[in-house]
Amino acid sequence: xxxxxxxxxxxxxxxxxxxxxxxxxxxxxxxxxxxxxxxxxxxxxxxxxxxxxxxxxxxxxxxxxxxxxxxxxxxxxxxxxxxxxxxxxxxxxxxxxxxxxxxxxxxxxxxxxxxxxxxxxxxxxxxxxxxxxxxxxxxxxxxxxxxxxxxxxxxxxxxxxxxxxxxxxxxxxxxxxxxxxxxxxxxxxxxxxxxxxxxxxxxxxxxxxxxxxxxxxxxxxxxxxxxxxxxxxxxxxxxxxxxxxxxxxxxxxxxxxxxxxxxxxxxxxxxxxxxxxxxxxxxxxxxxxxxxxxxxxxx
Amino acid sequence: xxxxxxxxxxxxxxxxxxxxxxxxxxxxxxxxxxxxxxxxxxxxxxxxxxxxxxxxxxxxxxxxxxxxxxxxxxxxxxxxxxxxxxxxxxxxxxxxxxxxxxxxxxxxxxxxxxxxxxxxxxxxxxxxxxxxxxxxxxxxxxxxxxxxxxxxxxxxxxxxxxxxxxxxxxxxxxxxxxxxxxxxxxxxxxxxxxxxxxxxxxxxxxxxxxxxxxxxxxxxxxxxxxxxxxxxxxxxxxxxxxxxxxxxxxxxxxxxxxxxxxxxxxxxxxxxxxxxxxxxxxxxxxxxxxxxxxxxxxx
Numbered sequence: 001x002x003x004x005x006x007x008x009x010x011x012x013x014x015x016x017x018x019x020x021x022x023x024x025x026x027x028x029x030x031x032x033x034x035x036x037x038x039x040x041x042x043x044x045x046x047x048x049x050x051x052x053x054x055x056x057x058x059x060x061x062x063x064x065x066x067x068x069x070x071x072x073x074x075x076x077x078x079x080x081x082x083x084x085x086x087x088x089x090x091x092x093x094x095x096x097x098x099x100x101x102x103x104x105x106x107x108x109x110x111x112x113x114x115x116x117x118x119x120x121x122x123x124x125x126x127x128x129x130x131x132x133x134x135x136x137x138x139x140x141x142x143x144x145x146x147x148x149x150x151x152x153x154x155x156x157x158x159x160x161x162x163x164x165x166x167x168x169x170x171x172x173x174x175x176x177x178x179x180x181x182x183x184x185x186x187x188x189x190x191x192x193x194x195x196x197x198x199x200x201x202x203x204x205x206x207x208x209x210x211x212x213x214x215x216x217x218x219x220x221x222x223x224x225x226x227x228x229x230x231x232x233x234x235x236x237x238x239x240x241x242x243x244x245x246x247x248x249x250x251x252x253x254x255x256x257x258x259x260x261x262x263x264x265x266x267x268x269x270x271x272x273x274x275x276x277x278x279x280x281x282x283x284x285x286x287x288x289x290x291x292x293x294x295x296x297x298x299x
Numbered sequence: 300x301x302x303x304x305x306x307x308x309x310x311x312x313x314x315x316x317x318x319x320x321x322x323x324x325x326x327x328x329x330x331x332x333x334x335x336x337x338x339x340x341x342x343x344x345x346x347x348x349x350x351x352x353x354x355x356x357x358x359x360x361x362x363x364x365x366x367x368x369x370x371x372x373x374x375x376x377x378x379x380x381x382x383x384x385x386x387x388x389x390x391x392x393x394x395x396x397x398x399x400x401x402x403x404x405x406x407x408x409x410x411x412x413x414x415x416x417x418x419x420x421x422x423x424x425x426x427x428x429x430x431x432x433x434x435x436x437x438x439x440x441x442x443x444x445x446x447x448x449x450x451x452x453x454x455x456x457x458x459x460x461x462x463x464x465x466x467x468x469x470x471x472x473x474x475x476x477x478x479x480x481x482x483x484x485x486x487x488x489x490x491x492x493x494x495x496x497x498x499x500x501x502x503x504x505x506x507x508x509x510x511x512x513x514x515x516x517x518x519x520x521x522x523x524x525x526x527x528x529x530x531x532x533x534x535x536x537x538x539x540x541x542x543x544x545x546x547x548x549x550x551x552x553x554x555x556x557x558x559x560x561x562x563x564x565x566x567x568x569x570x571x572x573x574x575x576x577x578x579x580x581x582x583x584x585x586x587x588x589x590x591x592x593x594x595x596x597x598x
Contacts, residue, residue, distance in 0.1 A: 087480035181386035183503070184521050204482070205504040206516070217505070217595050219516035222483050256598035296516050297596045299555035 001139070001245045002041045002114070005032045006106050006131045007121025007234070009046040009057075009070060013081040013094070014273060018227045024274035025056050027078065028121035028144070031231035034278045035238025035265045036119070037063040038286060040245035043112040045069035045131075049077040049100045059279055069109050075100040088229055089203070108134040117245045119237060120164075122146045125156040132163055140250060142166045142241050143195070144233065150176050162194040165250075168237055170201045183208070187215075197255060199240070201233060209259050214252055218259045219296050221267035221289065228273045232266045235278060239265030264289050300438070300544045301340045301413070304331045305405050305430045306420025306533070308345040308356075308369060312380040312393070313572060317526045323573035324355050326377065327420035327443070330530035333577045334537025334564045335418075336362040337585060339544035342411040344368035344430075348376040348399045358578055368408050374399040387528055388502070407433040416544045418536060419463075421445045424455040431462055439549060441465045441540050442494075443532065449475050461493035464549075467536055469500045482507070486514075496554060498539070500532060508558050513551055517558045518595050520566035520588065527572045531565045534577060538564030563588050 007029030013022045033042040041064035048070060060067055078101040081094035106127050116139040120128040125145065132141065143164040149157050150173060161167060167190065171183055180186040183200060187210040190198050198210040206219040240262030247254055264286060271277045306328030312321045332341040340363035347369060359366055377400040380393035405426055415438040419427040424444065431440065442463040448456050449472060460466060466489065470482060479485040482499060486509040489497050497509040505518040539561030546553055563585060570576045 182525070184523070202504065205501065206518075208518075215521055215595060216598070217518035218598075219505075219507075219518075222514055224483070226481070253598070260598055296514060299515070299517075299552070299559055299596075 001116040001248055002043060003036050003117040003119060003241060003245050004043045004045065004108070004112050004115035004135065004138075005029050005036070005119040005121060006045040006108075006127070007032060007119070007123060008078050008101060009044075009048050009052070010078040010080050011052075012230060012274065013079070014228055014230055015083040015094075016088070016228050017084070017086055019273070021228075021273045023079070026080065026230060026274060028123075028231075028234045030057070030275060031234035031269065031278070032119055032121060032238040033060075033065050034063065034275055035235040035269070036242035036245070037065045038239070038265065038281065038283060039242030039261075040064070040117075042066065043069060043109075043115055045106050045108055045112065047071045047073060047078075047100050047104045049073065049075045052077045066112075069107075069112055071104075071107070073100050082230065084229065088226060091229070106131050106134075116140070117241055118142065119241055120144065120160065121234060121237075122149075125149055125153050125160045128160045129156065129163075132160070140165045140241075140244065142168060142237065144168050144237060145173065147173060147176055158193065164195045166197045166199065167195040168199045168201065168233070168240075170203070170233065174198075174200045199259065201236060203229075207236070207259055207263060209255060211252065211255070214255075216256050216259065218256075218263050221264055221293060221296070223267050223270055225271050227271055229270050230273075231275065232270050235269035236262040236266040239263070260290065260293055261286075264293055300415040300547055301342060302335050302416040302418060302540060302544050303342045303344065303407070303411050303414035303434065303437075304328050304335070304418040304420060305344040305407075305426070306331060306418075306422055307377050307400060308343075308347050308351070309377040309379050310351075311529060311573065312378070313527055313529055314382040314393075315387070315527050315572075316383070316385055318572070320527075320572045322378070325379065325529060325573060327422075327530075327533045329356070329574060330533035330568065330577070331418055331420055331537040332359075332364050333362065333574055334534040334568070335541035335544070336364045337538070337564065337580065337582060338541030338560075339363070339416075341365065341541075342368060342408075342414055344405050344407060344411065346370040346372060346377075346399050346403045348372065348374045351376045365411075368406075368411055370403075370406070372399050381529065383528065387525060390528070405430050405433075415439070416540055417441065418540055419443065419459065420533060420536075421448075424448055424452050424459045427459045428455065428462075431459070439464045439540075439543065441467060441536065443467050443536060444472065446472055446475055457492065463494045465496045465498065466494040467498045467500065467532070467539075469502070469532065473497075473499045498558065500535060502528075506535070506558055506562060508554060510551065510554070513554075515555050515558065517562050520563055520592060520595070522566050522569055524570050526570055528569050529572075530574070531569050534568035535561040535565040538562070559589065559592055563592055
């Protein structure tokens with residue numbers, strides 16, 4: 001079954017203790033779609049400027065990634081610069097140049113509208129609502145957001161959350177959204193806002209899946225060579241939703257496994273800058289690590 | 300098989316968002332022995348002042364806890380005061396009155412010396428070494444320590460660590476001990492200091508067990524009514540070592556299960572002030588939560 005993602009394609013500049021890269025491929029929609037395409041076909045909606053060289057993502061032809069929905073408009077591509085410090089627990093945004101993203105109006109191409117699985121990557125909730133108006137009867141809507149929208153557009157965000165099946169947040173966002181200071185309390189409160197399920201990502205501490213009478217805790221895969229965490233959240237979402245789309249199921253056991261697949265895909269993503277690792281990730285490498293994952297929690 | 304614990308018996312005053320208590324029963328040896336005695340007989344070595352009313356721990360008669368080794372000396376019992384804040388992630392020590400603990404010299408009674416399992420609770424590494432000199436061929440030595448000894452007595456601490464089978468630290472202590480800023484790197488480095496296994500406790504994020512080719516991650520049990528985290532670490536150690544002593548095994552599968560038992564016992568401890576919850580904890584309540592624990596990680 002097919003997945004639709006609406007989000008950003010960006011040129012990132014990233015500094016980490018392991019080095020620095022400039023104007024490399026990034027953006028939520030790109031990370032997500034590479035991850036999800038390991039499992040199912042992905043339809044991408046985003047926007048880039050005329051400066052964007054599509055040759056840098058020509059690998060999409062070998063994957064089931066459809067990029068017809070990427071609009072090319074006058075102006076420069078969205079650019080983001082960030083810096084990570086020694087223990088990677090803190091990230092500073094050095095700059096955000098919205099550029100063509102500033103006037104982005106997502107238009108879902110006709111042949112995308114039947115997509116059963118929708119990932120609303122982290123963009124203005126106003127745009128996320130517009131996406132939902134354009135799609136036909138999706139089976140599952142998965143939503144990401146960030147602190148900027150939680151504080152900046154709380155009313156619109158709540159409208160999107162109400163239409164969401166599965167909300168994915170990190171720990172700080174979950175606390176901010178609820179004004180709570182305890183993740184368990186925050187998680188339960190968020191479920192009352194509408195979504196059937198909630199995933200709270202905790203970085204190196206793994207992820208927790210909340211549902212009605214469900215609390216599932218998955219560790220992060222211990223990564224030896226942590227290089228660049230950029231895109232880890234979107235890779236997680238891609239592995240998670242990709243697995244659901246592949247199996248066509250969304251019962252609790254499948255959701256638990258999907259969290260493990262998401263975590264595993266994300267653990268590869270952080271092993272290199274930009275999309276480099278995901279781009280060359282094979283199904284058999286993934287399967288091997290999925291097996292190792294079981295050793296982490298078996299008892 | 301029998302367990303020997305050497306540590307503190309204290310009178311604690313604790314303030315939390317849920318209330319405050321004054322001069323209640325506490326101390327590492329007390330928390331540990333109540334937890335461990337759910338599984339195996341425990342021999343306690345500690346010191347109290349003449350002001351200590353043994354009636355407050357007369358429940359030890361119903362448990363397999365031997366307190367012959369608690370010295371009663373002139374002076375006042377060790378007192379500790381602490382305060383927890385809204386999200387319980389931060390704790391301030393308000394005061395530490397060592398009192399009789401200042402001149403404590405652990406003497407292991409003859410009939411304790413055959414104990415197969417030793418828990419060196421968090422005391423001066425000099426004293427921990429003296430304990431090890433007095434015991435006969437223990438099967439397993441488990442060590443706890445804290446930031447104060449890591450920075451204050453690093454050389455002596457290294458000597459104890461070399462003689463330790465399983466070291467238990469929290470995340471901050473593991474980073475401090477190694478000067479690293481990544482838990483995975485820190486964990487591996489600590490294994491090179493001597494111990495066969497290492498447990499790093501991460502509070503609400505659970506615990507990780509490191510060994511040669513072993514990395515096991517256990518979540519914390521999600522506690523609805525977090526009241527007072529004091530003694531959680533020692534309760535964990537008690538459940539952990541108690542389970543090992545009960546089974547008489549220390550293979551990797553048993554160690555994994557022991558971590559789950561430790562986490563589960565600790566999850567009860569934090570549900571009330573002082574030792575109140577542990578004191579009345581039954582084997583059947585424990586077993587019920589152990590079953591629920593599996594639901595947390597099953598996939």
